[in-house]
Amino acid sequence: MSRPDPAHTHDPARPHLAPARLLDVDPLLEDPKTRIVVCCGSGGVGKTTTAAALGLRAAERGRKVVVLTIDPARRLAQSMGIDSLDNTPRRVKGIDDTAGGELHAMMLDMKRTFDEIVEAHADPERAAAILGNPFYQSLSAGFAGTQEYMAMEKLGQLRSRDEWDLIVVDTPPSRSALDFLDAPKRLGSFLDGRLIRLLTAPAKLGGRAGMKFLNVGMSMMTGTLGKLLGGQLLKDVQTFVSAMDTTFGGFRTRADATYKLLQAPGTAFLVVAAPERDALREAAYFVERLAAEDMPLAGLVLNRVHGSGADGLSAERALAAAENLEEPRIVDQEDGKAVLRNSPDAQDSSDSPTPGTPARASAPESGSPTEDAENTEHTEHTGDAEHTEDPERSVEQLTAGLLRLHADRMQLLSREQRTRDRFTALHPEVAVTEVAALPGDVHDLAGLREIGDRLAADERELPGPADLPEPPEASA
Amino acid sequence: MSRLQVVSGKGGTGKTTVAAALALALATEGKRTLLVEVEGRQGIAQLFETEALPYEERKIAVAPGGGEVYALAIDPELALLDYLQMFYKLGSAGRALKKLGAIDFATTIAPGLRDVLLTGKACEAVRRKERSGRFVYDYVVMDAPPTGRITRFLNVNDEVAGLAKIGPIHNQAQAVMRVLKSPETAVHLVTLLEEMPVQETVDGIAELRSARLPVGRIIVNMVRPEVLDETDLELLRTAPRSTVARSLSSAGLGGARRGGHAERLVDPLLTQAEEYAERYTLEHEQRAVLAELGLPLHELPLFAEGMDLAGLYELARELREQGVS
Numbered sequence A: 001m002s003r004p005d006p007a008h009t010h011d012p013a014r015p016h017l018a019p020a021r022l023l024d025v026d027p028l029l030e031d032p033k034t035r036i037v038v039c040c041g042s043g044g045v046g047k048t049t050t051a052a053a054l055g056l057r058a059a060e061r062g063r064k065v066v067v068l069t070i071d072p073a074r075r076l077a078q079s080m081g082i083d084s085l086d087n088t089p090r091r092v093k094g095i096d097d098t099a100g101g102e103l104h105a106m107m108l109d110m111k112r113t114f115d116e117i118v119e120a121h122a123d124p125e126r127a128a129a130i131l132g133n134p135f136y137q138s139l140s141a142g143f144a145g146t147q148e149y150m151a152m153e154k155l156g157q158l159r160s161r162d163e164w165d166l167i168v169v170d171t172p173p174s175r176s177a178l179d180f181l182d183a184p185k186r187l188g189s190f191l192d193g194r195l196i197r198l199l200t201a202p203a204k205l206g207g208r209a210g211m212k213f214l215n216v217g218m219s220m221m222t223g224t225l226g227k228l229l230g231g232q233l234l235k236d237v238q239t240f241v242s243a244m245d246t247t248f249g250g251f252r253t254r255a256d257a258t259y260k261l262l263q264a265p266g267t268a269f270l271v272v273a274a275p276e277r278d279a280l281r282e283a284a285y286f287v288e289r290l291a292a293e294d295m296p297l298a299g300l301v302l303n304r305v306h307g308s309g310a311d312g313l314s315a316e317r318a319l320a321a322a323e324n325l326e327e328p329r330i331v332d333q334e335d336g337k338a339v340l341r342n343s344p345d346a347q348d349s350s351d352s353p354t355p356g357t358p359a360r361a362s363a364p365e366s367g368s369p370t371e372d373a374e375n376t377e378h379t380e381h382t383g384d385a386e387h388t389e390d391p392e393r394s395v396e397q398l399t400a401g402l403l404r405l406h407a408d409r410m411q412l413l414s415r416e417q418r419t420r421d422r423f424t425a426l427h428p429e430v431a432v433t434e435v436a437a438l439p440g441d442v443h444d445l446a447g448l449r450e451i452g453d454r455l456a457a458d459e460r461e462l463p464g465p466a467d468l469p470e471p472p473e474a475s476a
Numbered sequence B: 001m002s003r004l005q006v007v008s009g010k011g012g013t014g015k016t017t018v019a020a021a022l023a024l025a026l027a028t029e030g031k032r033t034l035l036v037e038v039e040g041r042q043g044i045a046q047l048f049e050t051e052a053l054p055y056e057e058r059k060i061a062v063a064p065g066g067g068e069v070y071a072l073a074i075d076p077e078l079a080l081l082d083y084l085q086m087f088y089k090l091g092s093a094g095r096a097l098k099k100l101g102a103i104d105f106a107t108t109i110a111p112g113l114r115d116v117l118l119t120g121k122a123c124e125a126v127r128r129k130e131r132s133g134r135f136v137y138d139y140v141v142m143d144a145p146p147t148g149r150i151t152r153f154l155n156v157n158d159e160v161a162g163l164a165k166i167g168p169i170h171n172q173a174q175a176v177m178r179v180l181k182s183p184e185t186a187v188h189l190v191t192l193l194e195e196m197p198v199q200e201t202v203d204g205i206a207e208l209r210s211a212r213l214p215v216g217r218i219i220v221n222m223v224r225p226e227v228l229d230e231t232d233l234e235l236l237r238t239a240p241r242s243t244v245a246r247s248l249s250s251a252g253l254g255g256a257r258r259g260g261h262a263e264r265l266v267d268p269l270l271t272q273a274e275e276y277a278e279r280y281t282l283e284h285e286q287r288a289v290l291a292e293l294g295l296p297l298h299e300l301p302l303f304a305e306g307m308d309l310a311g312l313y314e315l316a317r318e319l320r321e322q323g324v325s
Helices: A025-030 A047-060 A074-080 A110-121 A124-132 A134-140 A146-161 A179-191 A194-200 A212-229 A231-247 A251-263 A277-292 A315-326 A328-335 A346-351 A369-387 A391-426 A445-456 B015-027 B043-047 B076-088 B093-100 B102-108 B113-127 B147-163 B168-180 B195-210 B230-238 B241-250 B261-291 B309-321
Strands: A036-040 A064-069 A102-107 A166-170 A267-273 A297-305 A432-436 B004-009 B032-037 B058-062 B068-073 B139-143 B185-191 B215-223 B297-301
Touching: A025 A047, A025 A445, A036 A047, A036 A251, A047 A064, A047 A074, A047 A102, A047 A166, A047 A267, A047 A445, A064 A146, A074 A445, A110 A124, A110 A146, A124 A134, A146 A166, A146 A251, A251 A267, A267 A277, A277 A297, A277 A391, A297 A391, A315 A391, A315 B241, A391 B230, A391 B241, A391 B261, A432 A445, B004 B015, B004 B113, B004 B147, B004 B195, B004 B215, B015 B032, B015 B043, B015 B068, B015 B139, B015 B185, B015 B215, B015 B309, B032 B043, B032 B113, B043 B068, B076 B113, B113 B139, B113 B147, B113 B168, B147 B168, B147 B185, B147 B195, B185 B195, B195 B215, B195 B261, B215 B261, B230 B261, B241 B261, B297 B309
Parallel strands: A036 A166, A036 A267, A064 A102, A064 A166, A267 A297, A297 A432, B004 B139, B004 B185, B032 B068, B032 B139, B185 B215, B215 B297
Antiparallel strands: B058 B068
């Protein structure tokens, strides 16, 4: 039944515009030159799951992978064995390692990461002083931005350990998906900035020509901050900053290195989005921003895309048919043949060369006599059953429900297609892979594997009853 | 009814939309509400289909019955300058501070200062009065940070009050905390009937409660219509394929015999129904989880065509009918 269906290509629900470039994730994951994959996108689009699925897929294709997740759903974390927050990569059990790969996963603990930096770079006494500083404690517990800084810091650490040949990173659920890009720069310039120098040693600047203004600004500033925050807090800040300053001599260098790492050829950014207006708007913005920052974009992962095994049946026809089933009796009483009432496309059907279909009283030439007989009989049967509890009656209601469900699905499909086409029109250069929606949440390796398969599958092969031929009525 | 209504929720649940609808609902019948944005995303402007909001309270909508919705996108830098101006009459010195990076420093890195400024500004609007003694805004609705950060965001003043033990910041932080922890405030959480947002809601409520912040309502957003009910789903398990095929056929979708058009529709339609059934079960489980929290629970419908201004008014009406305002 592989008869080409000309009607289908003209279905208004599937405007076949120029297809976007397809993103093939397998070559990307298999290429030994790919060392870092960053998944970014706005909240709630499935970033973490995508990162985990990519990591698993790469590992099962022979690579030694570590997945750095920021805030995974509890059950997903449990399924990977990283529900304990200890900031260390753990080997994930239960993967298929016949290709020689390994999967490690870790969940970022930002406070722990910050503490570790302090412990690694300061002598024990100084480290204790910093860790005990109230300013430090608030800062490291995660005021706006710390998570982003620490995610980047951790990425730098993992990369420099060189134990894995692929690092897959999930990005923090930021207020904007772009925050983490700014984090290394911001922290670097903050810790290395004029202000810090001024705060820590305002006196030194006094004699230098041209710095008079700054000095005036400074004393006013420390004075103001002192009044504002209370003298004791300012002292805490100053102690903290001077301790950090000596400890973190090379912080800016490191932050810059992380930033450069992101720009390097071994890095691939994947923008994750759902086929919804807002998510794709954010994705478009992100694509532009990555380009402006010279960050290598591999493509767009379009998550939770819907398909239908019956996409030849349009929403309009499904709804009309559902109505027909829901109110057949009025029709029955008029002429005893519900089927006659909803046959606007009888002409289309009669064009169909397929034997054995469709059976309509109005188009007898295209149907076999037996089928006509069967339908007529059936219709009369429902007509007679007006006041009895007839199982066929409730099946008809169920069928009407199935058709309404299908109409919803088809409308969703065409909305998703429109949204996607709009993105493609804006950014034809971006390769796209579509991931078919799953009805439930993913919380085990099998689910992640399934997502991985869907990530790698060509979009035209969305899962579904693949060998199902389209009904010729599709051209409604 | 609390005068400061804080709306939080996991990313992607539509908390900005719900906050805006709530502001509209509360403004009905001649009331005036202020809708506050704190994350600099200009989500409110997009929703109300206007240009980007400046750091200035401006009227963006009229509610049924003559009420008004004002909106404000709080910019932490400008709020700090405002603040310094208020306390120290800094004038042009403020600009010098900005040049130095002091403002940037203070708002991005100083512990929680940014959050203090944002909540402080909202609380100021709550308390602001006209000369007559009447409150300028009957309600202030805040489109707040997501559930994962909401407790820290609202509680930051407590920490700051602890850090800055004296001085105006300390006083300010304490004053803000008095508003936030009082019945003047209600924190609502927006969720979807999905596992992760519901889990985050449960965790978020536990956090809010342990910080003694007043939890308000749970608003389930984007609830899909029930196309098939329990009876249908039961029948789905037992109905023979052939009867479904016959029904499709009698609806005018072709032949019911093996290989006929109607018959070939059965499998894909049943597959879609199974997906629906799976989601239906999941949704029921999540509803039960939410019900256990013992908070007022509201449901808002999904607008399949996407949210627009008309949809927003529709949601506001829905919220009013459910007694939220």
